[in-house]
Amino acid sequence: MNTYTKAKGDFMKKFILSLLSLGLLTSFMGCGNKDKSVSGKDKVLKLALWDANQKPVIESMISNFEKENPDIKVVVEITPFSQYWTKLETAATGGQLQDIFWINAPNFTKYAKANMILPIQDLEDNKTINTEAFPEGMIKMYTYDNKLMAAPKDIDTTALWYNKEIFDSLQLQYPNDNWTWNDMINTAKEIKNKTGNYGLALGFAGQEDYYEIISQFGGRVISPDKKSSGFSDPNTIAAIKEIKRLLDDKVIPSLGEIADTRSSDLFQSQKVAMTYSGSWMVKQYMKNEIIKDKVDLAKLPLKTKDAAIIHGLGYAIYSQTKYPEESKKLVAYLSTKDSHDTQAKSGIVIPAYIESQEIWTDSYPNLNLHGYSNMLPNGIEYPASLNTGKWEDVMNEYLNKVWMGELTAEKACEIIDEKMNAILKEEV
Numbered sequence: 001m002n003t004y005t006k007a008k009g010d011f012m013k014k015f016i017l018s019l020l021s022l023g024l025l026t027s028f029m030g031c032g033n034k035d036k037s038v039s040g041k042d043k044v045l046k047l048a049l050w051d052a053n054q055k056p057v058i059e060s061m062i063s064n065f066e067k068e069n070p071d072i073k074v075v076v077e078i079t080p081f082s083q084y085w086t087k088l089e090t091a092a093t094g095g096q097l098q099d100i101f102w103i104n105a106p107n108f109t110k111y112a113k114a115n116m117i118l119p120i121q122d123l124e125d126n127k128t129i130n131t132e133a134f135p136e137g138m139i140k141m142y143t144y145d146n147k148l149m150a151a152p153k154d155i156d157t158t159a160l161w162y163n164k165e166i167f168d169s170l171q172l173q174y175p176n177d178n179w180t181w182n183d184m185i186n187t188a189k190e191i192k193n194k195t196g197n198y199g200l201a202l203g204f205a206g207q208e209d210y211y212e213i214i215s216q217f218g219g220r221v222i223s224p225d226k227k228s229s230g231f232s233d234p235n236t237i238a239a240i241k242e243i244k245r246l247l248d249d250k251v252i253p254s255l256g257e258i259a260d261t262r263s264s265d266l267f268q269s270q271k272v273a274m275t276y277s278g279s280w281m282v283k284q285y286m287k288n289e290i291i292k293d294k295v296d297l298a299k300l301p302l303k304t305k306d307a308a309i310i311h312g313l314g315y316a317i318y319s320q321t322k323y324p325e326e327s328k329k330l331v332a333y334l335s336t337k338d339s340h341d342t343q344a345k346s347g348i349v350i351p352a353y354i355e356s357q358e359i360w361t362d363s364y365p366n367l368n369l370h371g372y373s374n375m376l377p378n379g380i381e382y383p384a385s386l387n388t389g390k391w392e393d394v395m396n397e398y399l400n401k402v403w404m405g406e407l408t409a410e411k412a413c414e415i416i417d418e419k420m421n422a423i424l425k426e427e428v
Contacts, residue, residue: 041071042071042072042073043071043072043073043323043326044072044073044074044075045072045073045074045075045099045100045321045323045326045327045330046074046075046077046098046099046100047062047074047075047076047077047098047099047100047101047330048077048079048084048088048097048098048100048101048102049076049077049078049079049101049102050078050079050080050081050084050102051078051081051348052078053283053348054346054348054349055076055078056346057342057343057346057348058076059076060342061333061334061339061342061343062074062076062330065330065333065334068333069326069329072323072326072329072330074330077098084102085107088101092114092116092318095320097116097318097320098318099317099318099321099322099323099326099327100315100316100317100318100321100327100330100331101315101316101318102153102313102314102315102316103117103142103150103313103314103315103316104311104313104314105141105311105312105381105382105384105388106382106384106388106389106392107388108141108142108144108149108150108314108316108384109144109384109385109386109388110386110387111316112144112145112149113144113386115319116318116319117144117149117150117316117317117318117319118149118316118317118318118319118321118324118327118328119147119148119149120148120149120150120151120317120328120331121147121148122328123148123151123328123331123332123335124148128328128332129148129151129331129332129335131148133337133353133354133355134152134352134353134354135152135155135310135352135354135376135379137310137379137380137381138152138155138310138312138314138352139152140381141311141312141314141381141382142314142316149314149316150314150315150316151314151315151331151332151334151335152312152313152314152335152352152353153312153313153314153315153334153343153352154312154313154343154349154350154351154352155310155311155312155349155350155351155352155357155376156278156279156280156310156311156312156349156350157278157279157308157309157310157311157350157372157375157376157379158207158208158209158212158276158277158278158279158300158308158309158372158375159276159277159279159297159298159299159300159371159372159375160175160179160184160274160275160276160297160298160299160300160301160371161267161274161275161276161277161281161285161295161296161297162174162175162273162274162295162296162297162298163267163270163272163273163274163291163294163295164294164295164296165270165294166191166195166270166273167273170190170191170194170195172187172190172191173187174296174298175187175274175297175298175301176298177298177299177370177371177374178302179298179301179302180301180302180303181216181301181302181303183301184200184274184301185200185246185251187199187274188200188251188252188273188274189249189251191273192250192251197271197272197273198251198252198253198266198271198272198273199251199272199273199274200246200251200252200272200273200274200275201252201253201258201263201266201267201272201274201275202243202246202252202253202258202263202275202276203258203262203263203264203275203276204255204258204399204400204403205263206392206396207278207309207311207382208276208277208278209263209276210239210240210243210399211309211382211383212276212300212308212309213239213242213243213303214230214235214236214239214240215305215307215308215309215380216239216300216301216302216303216304216305216307216308217235217236217238217239217242217303217304217305218235218303218304218305218307219233219234219235219236219237219238219239220233220235220236220383221236221383221395222383222384222385222420222424224381226384226385226424226427227424227428228421228424229391229416229417229420229421229424230383231395231413231414231416231417231420232413232414232417235304236413237409237410237413240399240402240409240412240413241409241410243402243403244402244403244409247403253266253272254403255400255403255404263275263276264277264281264284267285267291267295268284268285268288268290268291269290270290270291270294276300277297279349279350279372280348280349282347282348282364282367282369283347283348286347286364286367293366295367296366296367296368297367297368297369297371297372298368298371299370299371299372299374299375300375305378306378307378307379307380308375308376308378308379308380309379309380309381309382309383310375310376310379310380310381310382311382312350312352315331315334315335317331335353337353337355337356340352340353340356341353341356341359343356344356344357344359344360344363345359345360345363346363347360347363347364350372350373350376357373357376358373360373361373385424385427386427387423387424387426387427390423391419391420391423391424394416394419394420394423395416395420398412398415398416399412399416
């Protein structure tokens with residue numbers, strides 16, 4: 001065995017052990033290449049993503065990049081989100097991870113800690129990527145050990161969607177950016193009393209509803225330093241109690257009803273007048289011929305705090321890519337204003353580049369997309385840590401017991417707080 005082979009083998013053993021320590025190792029699944037016309041002299045980069053809707057926009061940006069860099073070819077590989085992380089993790093164990101891949105906040109820390117991501121701090125230091133052009137929370141989200149590890153791609157948050165036709169038929173005032181929590185709840189009750197249908201639906205999906213409501217009530221899911229649970233915070237407990245009260249009063253559909261028909265589906269079938277929806281739902285709602293001309297949105301209603309959870313994806317580079325400089329060149333290109341402008345015009349997602357966001361808000365003139373962008377200045381970083389999945393499972397298990405009436409909000413929050421803190425303590 002030569003020195004290079006032994007070194008490579010030693011590295012993979014350490015790498016796999018690192019994955020095992022983080023609970024990432026699963027059965028091996030290969031990542032095949034897709035056909036693309038390349039010459040033997042070309043350097044081929046593979047880019048992994050999960051949203052097929054974004055492929056045309058991504059490929060248009062890549063086409064421009066390839067024109068400027070004729071010796072570099074980029075192959076886009078799409079894996080459905082339900083399979084994406086499993087395939088990514090197992091590809092890493094075989095040294096087959098794509099050169100560049102989409103990363104999100106819940107998975108970022110474990111990938112960074114496992115040394116799977118190539119730092120791009122040099123791109124910030126030499127101003128190739130202008131980090132001041134992006135929201136500070138996004139830069140913080142993808143910084144690890146004081147190094148920038150991923151370039152912000154897009155940003156998302158939540159707004160209150162409503163059906164104008166239902167409001168008009170009942171002669172009710174539309175939601176607006178000055179609405180309070182009580183305005184929303186009182187209107188939801190009035191709609192239910194007059195029509196028999198729900199005025200408001202929540203999806204019990206985390207970011208789109210109870211994460212947001214906890215933030216609106218001034219609480220926290222996790223502390224800013226990611227070292228402790230936020231479920232002992234009286235404001236967090238108050239938010240959970242409020243959601244349970246809405247369930248008990250039948251102001252919103254039950255967990256069982258939502259399990260049968262998602263809140264977004266109820267909204268699209270016009271069986272509910274209002275719902276919380278993430279910015280990634282804009283395209284879907286606008287493709288729906290039934291509602292596309294009947295709906296609009298506003299920023300989330302004010303309770304204790306004008307706040308919203310913000311999240312977004314990043315472009316990360318595989319630490320063992322054969323083409324680190326070429327990969328950095330592509331990531332830098334995708335981080336320019338021109339690239340984010342292209343992404344903004346598609347209307348699919350909010351670009352992370354601040355100056356490009358106004359283009360996105362104009363992508364659907366019939367919608368008040370400022371209902372999303374007005375939430376961004378007060379955005380709270382998506383709650384995540386090294387073992388996000390572990391404590392999310394605990395949180396969802398015990399919150400579901402609250403929604404179904406099996407535990408009080410106070411007792412569930414106490415249990416979540418204890419178990420979550422134990423998980424977070426293990427991360428240190």
